[in-house]
Amino acid sequence: MLQVISLLVENKPGALMRITGVLTARGYNIESLTVARTLDPALSHMTIVVDVDPSLRSLVIKQMIKLINVLQASDLTESRAVAREMVLVRVKAPVDRRTAILKEAEIFGARVIDSSVEGFALEATGDPEKLDEFIDVMRSYGELDATRSGLVAISLEGKKPRLSPPVPTGSGVEKLEQKTGVPNG
Amino acid sequence: MMSTSSLVSGARMLLECLVREGAECIFGYPGGVTLPLYDAMYDHPMRHVLVRHEENACFAAQGYAIATGRVGVCCATSGPGATNLVTGLVNGLMDSTPIVAITGQVASKLIGSDAFQEADTFGITRSCTKHNYLVKNLADLPQIIHEAFYIAGSGRPGPVLVDIAKDVFSGQSRYAPVSAIHLPGYKVPSDGHTGQIRRAAQMIWEARRPIVYAGGGIISAGASAELRRLVEFVDIPAVCTLMGLGGLPSEHPNFISMPGMHGSYAANMGLTQTDLIIALGVRFDDRVTGRLSAFAPHAKVIHVDIDPSEIGKNRIPELPIVGDVRRVLEKLNQILAETAPAISTQNAAARRSWWHQIREWQEQYPLKPVISEAEIKPQHVVSEIDRLSGGKAIVTSDVGQHQMWSAQFIRFNEPRLWINSGGLGSMGFGLPAAIGAQFARPDKLVFAVVGDGGFQMSIPELATLVNYGLPVKVVILNNGYLGMVRQWQELFYNNRTCAVELEGFPDVQKLAAAYGFTGRTVEKPHELAPALQEAVDDPGPYLLNVRVSPCENVFPMVPAGSGISEMVVGPPQPVLVPK
Ligand SMILES: Cc1ncc(C[n+]2csc(CCOP(=O)(O)OP(=O)(O)O)c2C)c(N)n1
Numbered sequence: 001m002l003q004v005i006s007l008l009v010e011n012k013p014g015a016l017m018r019i020t021g022v023l024t025a026r027g028y029n030i031e032s033l034t035v036a037r038t039l040d041p042a043l044s045h046m047t048i049v050v051d052v053d054p055s056l057r058s059l060v061i062k063q064m065i066k067l068i069n070v071l072q073a074s075d076l077t078e079s080r081a082v083a084r085e086m087v088l089v090r091v092k093a094p095v096d097r098r099t100a101i102l103k104e105a106e107i108f109g110a111r112v113i114d115s116s117v118e119g120f121a122l123e124a125t126g127d128p129e130k131l132d133e134f135i136d137v138m139r140s141y142g143e144l145d146a147t148r149s150g151l152v153a154i155s156l157e158g159k160k161p162r163l164s165p166p167v168p169t170g171s172g173v174e175k176l177e178q179k180t181g182v183p184n185g
Numbered sequence: 186m187m188s189t190s191s192l193v194s195g196a197r198m199l200l201e202c203l204v205r206e207g208a209e210c211i212f213g214y215p216g217g218v219t220l221p222l223y224d225a226m227y228d229h230p231m232r233h234v235l236v237r238h239e240e241n242a243c244f245a246a247q248g249y250a251i252a253t254g255r256v257g258v259c260c261a262t263s264g265p266g267a268t269n270l271v272t273g274l275v276n277g278l279m280d281s282t283p284i285v286a287i288t289g290q291v292a293s294k295l296i297g298s299d300a301f302q303e304a305d306t307f308g309i310t311r312s313c314t315k316h317n318y319l320v321k322n323l324a325d326l327p328q329i330i331h332e333a334f335y336i337a338g339s340g341r342p343g344p345v346l347v348d349i350a351k352d353v354f355s356g357q358s359r360y361a362p363v364s365a366i367h368l369p370g371y372k373v374p375s376d377g378h379t380g381q382i383r384r385a386a387q388m389i390w391e392a393r394r395p396i397v398y399a400g401g402g403i404i405s406a407g408a409s410a411e412l413r414r415l416v417e418f419v420d421i422p423a424v425c426t427l428m429g430l431g432g433l434p435s436e437h438p439n440f441i442s443m444p445g446m447h448g449s450y451a452a453n454m455g456l457t458q459t460d461l462i463i464a465l466g467v468r469f470d471d472r473v474t475g476r477l478s479a480f481a482p483h484a485k486v487i488h489v490d491i492d493p494s495e496i497g498k499n500r501i502p503e504l505p506i507v508g509d510v511r512r513v514l515e516k517l518n519q520i521l522a523e524t525a526p527a528i529s530t531q532n533a534a535a536r537r538s539w540w541h542q543i544r545e546w547q548e549q550y551p552l553k554p555v556i557s558e559a560e561i562k563p564q565h566v567v568s569e570i571d572r573l574s575g576g577k578a579i580v581t582s583d584v585g586q587h588q589m590w591s592a593q594f595i596r597f598n599e600p601r602l603w604i605n606s607g608g609l610g611s612m613g614f615g616l617p618a619a620i621g622a623q624f625a626r627p628d629k630l631v632f633a634v635v636g637d638g639g640f641q642m643s644i645p646e647l648a649t650l651v652n653y654g655l656p657v658k659v660v661i662l663n664n665g666y667l668g669m670v671r672q673w674q675e676l677f678y679n680n681r682t683c684a685v686e687l688e689g690f691p692d693v694q695k696l697a698a699a700y701g702f703t704g705r706t707v708e709k710p711h712e713l714a715p716a717l718q719e720a721v722d723d724p725g726p727y728l729l730n731v732r733v734s735p736c737e738n739v740f741p742m743v744p745a746g747s748g749i750s751e752m753v754v755g756p757p758q759p760v761l762v763p764k
Pocket residue numbers: 583584585586587588610611612613635636637638639640662664666667668669670
């Protein structure tokens with residue numbers, strides 16, 4: 001079953017690789033992945049759609065939270081959230097079909113972002129099923145090229161990430177001594 | 186100490202950071218891009234131990250880390266040096282061993298250009314480490330080194346690799362010691378949830394057939410004393426996993442040995458029939474649980490672990506407690522003490538018969554070494570080592586049958602004495618780990634128990650023993666076979682042994698002599714004890730090659746995929762003719 005994972009991560013090299021690593025280590029195929037900076041440029045927001053065995057869903061989330069660069073990971077599959085995807089479509093539009101295509105685009109709330117003698121470039125946003133339909137309809141008008149953005153989702157439950165405070169350097173050394181009783185030489 | 190106003194090299198800064206983290210020595214092997222680092226070591230008090238292969242640097246750092254509880258440090262050059270660390274890193278990841286691995290990388294401008302000895306170390310080791318870094322700017326170096334130590338040693342420990350570009354080592358800058366590190370996304374659980382711990386106490390009092398299942402987490406958390414208090418106060422039987430041996434003294438009356446594939450009958454039956462498992466710092470590994478659906482079918486489970494992703498991974502517990510197992514046990518013991526008088530007698534009769542049952546299992550199928558007068562049995566060797574150790578020596582082991590016999594028959598009355606490769610089972614671990622352990626604990630008698638197969642994987646490290654005068658006693662349980670593989674071929678592949686005969690083993694006396702120390706081969710049972718005594722009395726390293734009976738197999742054995750109560754307790758028929 002498709003799982004929607006939402007992540008707040010530090011914008012650091014390798015962060016993406018670590019996160020996808022949790023999934024690829026299990027041989028999961030990622031359906032879509034979006035990542036972009038948040039309001040705080042040091043952080044990124046990521047939305048991943050991936051086919052995960054339902055019994056392993058919470059484990060996958062826990063394994064992501066465990067990553068040092070991940071500040072928050074939530075499973076939005078069944079929680080209160082909104083999700084949208086965008087698609088860019090280039091459709092061939094000979095003179096006799098132009099009005100029909102534009103009408104159809106309007107029904108889906110799509111916008112024309114480029115128009116030429118050959119055809120249109122259209123932009124539509126919506127939930128993935130709606131975009132599927134949009135693409136199907138446009139395809140009925142002829143040759144078509146489409147690029148989807150992948151899903152972006154946001155939880156409606158506004159949970160603040162729990163962040164760890166700074167620690168003094170060398171604090172591990174003391175703790176380990178306490179644990180082992182072996183003095184540090 | 187260096188002054189903070191003058192310019193220093195990145196290499197020098199790295200060494201200062203290591204000193205500030207309490208590192209005593211680096212196990213390493215130099216190369217082109219780490220030249221500036223070794224140049225800085227030239228006149229720096231940091232000790233460098235030159236091993237003979239980078240994998241062994243990583244294993245030695247782990248031997249050091251396990252023996253002390255401190256973060257071990259290893260170092261390798263770029264490309265082949267770094268790729269040689271990979272097995273060691275995964276080993277540390279599987280066994281939660283705190284190490285920091287420093288690797289050199291080609292100059293930052295060359296990264297990505299297929300430069301000489303370039304490898305994508307950062308990418309390669311991503312899945313082999315708890316965390317890893319690539320340092321391209323000198324300004325980031327001190328911060329990252331301190332972060333690496335903190336991550337390696339805290340929470341669930343593990344390896345952290347720092348890949349450092351050559352120009353970062355050689356670059357010059359002012360050094361301002363870092364006073365704090367901030368990893369907002371790195372959570373280190375500490376105290377467990379008090380309400381959950383209270384419920385745990387209640388479940389413990391209510392249980393009729395409770396058992397403690399303790400693992401490596403007890404050792405890394407330093408929770409042995411609290412574990413002991415728990416099992417004594419409530420009088421619960423306890424099994425310790427391969428990684429947890431020594432967590433409870435082997436001689437403790439409540440210790441019921443190791444569970445799992447080669448665990449004792451009593452330990453496995455105990456886990457099968459218990460009604461409450463108190464799982465402490467364990468991960469319900471398949472080598473312990475056997476077929477999961479048959480594991481502890483009647484039991485409720487309390488699972489205490491510092492790593493939330495371990496809880497519910499293999500067995501869903503009735504009561505999860507995320508926390509440092511020492512802190513949780515402190516609180517649990519306190520609550521148990523407060524609640525004891527009211528309900529402790531509730532199940533007294535049931536508890537008595539549970540103990541009675543466990544003692545019966547122990548008597549029925551005791552873990553008793555086989556000893557023969559005609560040939561040296563491998564179990565005989567490990568029990569002689571046990572006798573000399575008296576539960577106090579450090580014993581490292583390689584991987585195979587000899588490892589299982591060591592775990593079965595050698596007592597460990599303290600934590601951090603038993604050092605082996607559990608999760609990854611990497612052959613070649615025993616000797617380099619002993620090197621690390623002997624550096625860590627020069628006061629300790631250190632045995633490296635190895636097989637004739639694994640020994641040959643780390644044979645170059647004999648030079649390191651001599652080089653540093655390390656009095657490690659290497660005992661080879663020489664059965665002429667890749668014994669553990671032969672055992673599986675014999676039992677599960679219709680005795681079609683293939684590629685397991687180890688012909689061409691060297692003459693050990695000559696081998697040791699070539700390195701400049703004492704080696705000896707024994708093959709008669711009566712020679713064994715004196716030879717081992719001679720090894721222990723020798724002030725230097727000692728190589729003792731014991732020709733053991735070639736066909737001995739490890740029992741009990743739970744065949745892979747079976748429930749752990751379905752043990753084969755002894756050899757079926759003799760199937761192999763001794764060579
Ligand atoms: C690096 C590595 N390669 C292969 C194996 C598979 N393996 C597990 S035990 C074993 C045999 C070990 O033989 P030996 O060292 O002689 O020990 P014995 O079992 O005979 O005591 C092998 C090949 C392994 N664990 N590690």
